[in-house]
Amino acid sequence: MGKRPPLVVLSSSSDDDGGGGRCTASRGPSTRRTRTPATAPPAKQAPSSSRKKPRRGSSGGRGRRRASGIALSGSLKDEFDMLTEDFSECLNDLGVSGSMRQTEELWIDKYKPLSSGELAVHKKKVEDVKNWLEEKLKAPKGTFGGRSLVLTGQAGVGKSATVKAIAAEIGADLCEWTTPVPTLWAELVHANSELEYVSKLEEFENFVNKIRKYSLLSPTSIGSQRKLIIILIDDIPVTSGKASFARLGKCLTGLIQSTQIPTVISLTHHHKNEANDTATWNTEELESLLQGAGAHKIVFNPVTVSSIKKILLRICKQESSGTTEELVHQIATSCGGDIRHAIMSLQYYCLNPRRLDSALAISASLSELKGHATLAPAQDCYGLGSVIHSPCGRDETLTLFHALGKFLHNKRETHGDVNIDLDSFSFKEQLRRNPLKMDVPEMILSQAHGEVRTVADFLHENVVDFIDDDAVDDAWVVMSYLSEADCLLAGSPIASARWTVNESNESENMSQLIAASVAARGVLFGNAHPSPSRWHTIRSPKVWQIERTFRSTKGLILKERFDPSSTSGSRNFSVVVTDFRPFERWISPHNDMTRNNPSRHDVAGGPNSIDMLDAEGNNSEEEEEDEIEEW
Amino acid sequence: MLWVDKHRPKTLDKVIVHEQVAQNLKKFVAEQDCPHLLFYGPPGSGKKTLIMALIKQMFGAGVEKVKMENKTWKIDTGTRTFDLELAMLSSSHHVEMNPSDAGFQDRYVVQEVIKEMAKSRPIDAKGKRAFKVLVLNEVDKLSREAQHSLRRTMEKYSASCRLILCCNSSSKVTEAVRSRCLNVRVNAPTEDQIVQVLEFIGKKENLQLPFGFAARIAAQSNRNLRRAILFFETCKVQQYPFSANQVAPPLDWEQYVSEIATEILSEQSPKRLYSVRQKFYELLVNCIPPESILKKLLTELMKKLDSDLKHEVCHWAAHYEHKMRLGSKAIFHLEAFVAKFMSIYKEFLCAAFG
Numbered sequence: 001m002g003k004r005p006p007l008v009v010l011s012s013s014s015d016d017d018g019g020g021g022r023c024t025a026s027r028g029p030s031t032r033r034t035r036t037p038a039t040a041p042p043a044k045q046a047p048s049s050s051r052k053k054p055r056r057g058s059s060g061g062r063g064r065r066r067a068s069g070i071a072l073s074g075s076l077k078d079e080f081d082m083l084t085e086d087f088s089e090c091l092n093d094l095g096v097s098g099s100m101r102q103t104e105e106l107w108i109d110k111y112k113p114l115s116s117g118e119l120a121v122h123k124k125k126v127e128d129v130k131n132w133l134e135e136k137l138k139a140p141k142g143t144f145g146g147r148s149l150v151l152t153g154q155a156g157v158g159k160s161a162t163v164k165a166i167a168a169e170i171g172a173d174l175c176e177w178t179t180p181v182p183t184l185w186a187e188l189v190h191a192n193s194e195l196e197y198v199s200k201l202e203e204f205e206n207f208v209n210k211i212r213k214y215s216l217l218s219p220t221s222i223g224s225q226r227k228l229i230i231i232l233i234d235d236i237p238v239t240s241g242k243a244s245f246a247r248l249g250k251c252l253t254g255l256i257q258s259t260q261i262p263t264v265i266s267l268t269h270h271h272k273n274e275a276n277d278t279a280t281w282n283t284e285e286l287e288s289l290l291q292g293a294g295a296h297k298i299v300f301n302p303v304t305v306s307s308i309k310k311i312l313l314r315i316c317k318q319e320s321s322g323t324t325e326e327l328v329h330q331i332a333t334s335c336g337g338d339i340r341h342a343i344m345s346l347q348y349y350c351l352n353p354r355r356l357d358s359a360l361a362i363s364a365s366l367s368e369l370k371g372h373a374t375l376a377p378a379q380d381c382y383g384l385g386s387v388i389h390s391p392c393g394r395d396e397t398l399t400l401f402h403a404l405g406k407f408l409h410n411k412r413e414t415h416g417d418v419n420i421d422l423d424s425f426s427f428k429e430q431l432r433r434n435p436l437k438m439d440v441p442e443m444i445l446s447q448a449h450g451e452v453r454t455v456a457d458f459l460h461e462n463v464v465d466f467i468d469d470d471a472v473d474d475a476w477v478v479m480s481y482l483s484e485a486d487c488l489l490a491g492s493p494i495a496s497a498r499w500t501v502n503e504s505n506e507s508e509n510m511s512q513l514i515a516a517s518v519a520a521r522g523v524l525f526g527n528a529h530p531s532p533s534r535w536h537t538i539r540s541p542k543v544w545q546i547e548r549t550f551r552s553t554k555g556l557i558l559k560e561r562f563d564p565s566s567t568s569g570s571r572n573f574s575v576v577v578t579d580f581r582p583f584e585r586w587i588s589p590h591n592d593m594t595r596n597n598p599s600r601h602d603v604a605g606g607p608n609s610i611d612m613l614d615a616e617g618n619n620s621e622e623e624e625e626d627e628i629e630e631w
Numbered sequence: 632m633l634w635v636d637k638h639r640p641k642t643l644d645k646v647i648v649h650e651q652v653a654q655n656l657k658k659f660v661a662e663q664d665c666p667h668l669l670f671y672g673p674p675g676s677g678k679k680t681l682i683m684a685l686i687k688q689m690f691g692a693g694v695e696k697v698k699m700e701n702k703t704w705k706i707d708t709g710t711r712t713f714d715l716e717l718a719m720l721s722s723s724h725h726v727e728m729n730p731s732d733a734g735f736q737d738r739y740v741v742q743e744v745i746k747e748m749a750k751s752r753p754i755d756a757k758g759k760r761a762f763k764v765l766v767l768n769e770v771d772k773l774s775r776e777a778q779h780s781l782r783r784t785m786e787k788y789s790a791s792c793r794l795i796l797c798c799n800s801s802s803k804v805t806e807a808v809r810s811r812c813l814n815v816r817v818n819a820p821t822e823d824q825i826v827q828v829l830e831f832i833g834k835k836e837n838l839q840l841p842f843g844f845a846a847r848i849a850a851q852s853n854r855n856l857r858r859a860i861l862f863f864e865t866c867k868v869q870q871y872p873f874s875a876n877q878v879a880p881p882l883d884w885e886q887y888v889s890e891i892a893t894e895i896l897s898e899q900s901p902k903r904l905y906s907v908r909q910k911f912y913e914l915l916v917n918c919i920p921p922e923s924i925l926k927k928l929l930t931e932l933m934k935k936l937d938s939d940l941k942h943e944v945c946h947w948a949a950h951y952e953h954k955m956r957l958g959s960k961a962i963f964h965l966e967a968f969v970a971k972f973m974s975i976y977k978e979f980l981c982a983a984f985g
Binding site: 457460464465467468469470471472473474475476478479480482483484485486487489490542543546549550553554557558572573574575577578579580582583585586 | 633674675718729732768769855857858861862864865868869880882883884899900901902904905908909912915916917918919920923951954957958959960962963964966967970971973974977978
């Protein structure tokens with residue numbers, strides 16, 4: 001396949017060209033669309049290219065892609081049969097019964113907002129964007145810069161949808177950069193030299209250069225009437241490494257400073273936790289860069305539960321599917337403000353009504369469980385704003401440090417005493433704790449994705465700071481739980497688990513989970529009198545560094561252990577360390593010089609060792625920073 | 632050469648401390664064979680000395696021609712193969728090694744070494760003594776798996792090799808291994824015996840010992856003969872002729888531990904716990920075994936403790952020593968013990984002084 005022109009004009013009416021044949025039935029008839037016939041010809045001139053290109057623009061294209069997807073899924077079906085019955089049932093619903101054309105289309109496309117009124121986004125934000133676009137479109141030509149808008153927000157809050165809807169309303173053309181189909185490395189190797197490997201970033205640069213140079217197809221040539229054009233950059237290539245990020249930045253700033261056409265750049269805010277790969281995708285940095293270049297910024301907040309509910313209910317009505325209010329509420333609350341996700345889940349649950357019941361049952365039992373676990377009977381899950389993890393919800397994730405903070409700060413309700421007495425059995429006074437102001441610790445752990453060992457080490461390193469100065473008893477309780485956790489972890493040594501993969505992984509996994517739970521809950525329970533909250537830095541565990549140094553020292557000692565002059569053969573390691581080495585300080589050995597090796601440091605008292613530790617202490621601070629980034 | 636090595640008895644006849652044991656071992660020399668042996672006893676009691684003397688008498692001077700090698704073993708576990716490097720001392724008649732140095736891979740070492748020894752079975756011209764001796768040190772530090780595999784290989788290859796195991800505490804060796812060996816308990820020498828040895832060395836070195844000097848060193852050594860001799864040599868290096876009230880300087884790590892003990896006794900708070908942790912780290916970095924730290928710490932604390940508390944504190948020390956063995960990070964358990972002690976002690980202080 002040849003290289004496609006990276007630039008595609010996608011008029012809002014070509015939408016209807018592609019998908020109209022099938023979709024108009026489900027859509028409200030839009031009279032406005034037919035009003036702009038002037039844009040139709042260009043779309044028809046190169047129908048094939050515009051079909052393939054539009055990403056979200058054309059539902060027709062999407063439909064076609066899905067159709068091929070179904071064919072594929074048919075062949076894959078056999079494989080899927082091995083999966084759970086439920087799953088394959090759902091697949092059947094999706095794929096086979098998809099012969100009914102109505103249900104086949106994704107509801108996200110089907111119920112795409114067509115006017116700004118239908119948007120789930122807050123009115124004011126929509127208004128902001130609209131005002132900005134109108135203002136910029138009317139602005140006289142010839143001025144450079146100041147014509148770019150950065151939209152930020154989580155995934156699925158309707159950034160692109162807003163722009164598209166508004167563009168349709170004010171009758172502007174949307175020009176999008178659509179990601180080209182990448183040349184696979186295998187293709188490159190096997191195909192002739194015709195195919196050239198072009199990175200996404202390069203293609204993007206080409207695209208940007210083209211818009212800058214040709215000022216977008218000189219719209220005046222089409223008609224006397226000035227065409228309104230908006231550039232939407234929805235998909236910024238992923239950069240890895242500083243060099244390519246700098247390239248991207250340069251490219252974008254150039255665009256922002258010189259563009260004469262309103263340019264909308266939509267940036268997806270990754271939820272903080274997912275910034276594990278900070279180095280590769282630094283949205284915030286990019287954002288500030290763009291703003292620095294003079295782009296206007298509008299932040300999209302997660303869609304509110306009520307507006308998601310409204311939209312879901314509307315869809316339900318149109319689909320006339322018998323979903324309950326409760327389910328809609330479930331989906332709306334659990335989607336985390338992601339409207340796209342919410343609609344997807346709704347469609348999924350409407351596929352098989354049987355699942356609906358089970359979903360509700362599961363989530364009900366979940367919240368019940370939660371109530372018990374936190375010792376807070378019948379806690380209002382919605383009221384606290386905590387996300388319920390129903391099977392249709394989006395999984396929330398936390399950073400390791402966030403999770404650690406939760407455990408260490410140990411925030412609890414202050415008025416919980418009354419509640420506890422309602423519980424079925426009562427605890428001794430000293431064992432009572434107020435309910436936690438957080439999720440179940442296990443859930444937090446699972447969200448944090450930390451290795452158990454790491455979590456335990458971090459807790460051990462830092463927990464002492466969080467215990468009140470008088471509460472030594474608490475310190476003991478915490479330490480004893482950590483000690484238990486360590487034993488559990490050692491029961492399945494991670495190191496040996498690596499060697500013996502074939503052995504019972506499951507039980508090891510289990511004991512890991514239990515260890516994590518013991519550590520976290522032990523810290524929460526033990527710290528009955530947390531010190532008044534103040535700013536604490538979380539240190540990286542010194543144990544790691546100590547262990548490293550320990551190993552290297554041990555290696556050194558082991559090497560020199562076999563003293564040829566010794567008549568006792570080899571000496572035991574512990575004996576060497578506790579007996580011989582201390583004495584060597586006084587009894588300077590006559591026979592070998594290696595013993596006075598300066599790299600060795602004496603135990604404790606010597607000034608040597610303290611210096612060394614200090615130096616290492618500094619190191620560890622540096623390491624800490626690194627590690628924080630790593631996690 | 633350190634005096635510890637220089638004056639080590641080379642034959643069973645010259646042994647001063649454990650004469651009875653030595654006499655029994657001599658019977659094996661007469662037999663030219665021995666069962667598997669397990670020597671156990673506290674450090675510095677003379678286990679290794681007895682073992683080396685036994686081997687030497689059995690095989691003659693050839694045993695002393697040892698070479699040290701860092702042997703790399705090719706281990707095939709079935710799922711994967713890897714190399715394992717371990718240092719060992721070997722002569723034509725015996726091999727000595729510390730399998731616990733291999734850490735969690737110790738079980739492979741035990742199996743492989745014994746297998747290889749069985750393959751290269753030395754055959755005497757007369758067809759006698761057709762076995763090699765394998766001396767394994769620190770058997771109590773072997774993992775449970777390693778001890779199990781030791782048991783199996785012990786039986787399988789008993790024709791071609793004899794094992795001499797050496798450890799501090801026989802309770803950490805599995806029953807199965809213990810019952811397959813002749814257990815030899817080597818007691819810690821009494822202070823009188825130590826004095827005897829020190830005087831013997833003094834005579835050999837042509838030193839004048841003031842009255843009570845040897846006894847003082849013996850008391851300081853805590854019935855550890857090796858340490859007593861090292862103390863003795865230290866004194867000699869520091870000042871000779873000995874003065875009447877000369878004492879050897881204490882071991883630095885032990886002194887450090889007693890500093891920790893004072894620190895614990897002076898303040899009980901999480902903050903102090905944290906600073907104690909830093910001191911533990913310093914000891915651990917210098918490879919002081921955590922068990923020794925705990926033991927020394929306990930004895931130091933005991934010295935200053937009211938007798939009402941002693942029982943409870945001992946109980947917790949034992950508890951956390953056990954945990955330490957089960958767990959993998961000693962600091963967790965050491966600290967837990969300190970925290971528990973602080974908690975007990977603080978309560979006691981509050982009750983006593985209000």
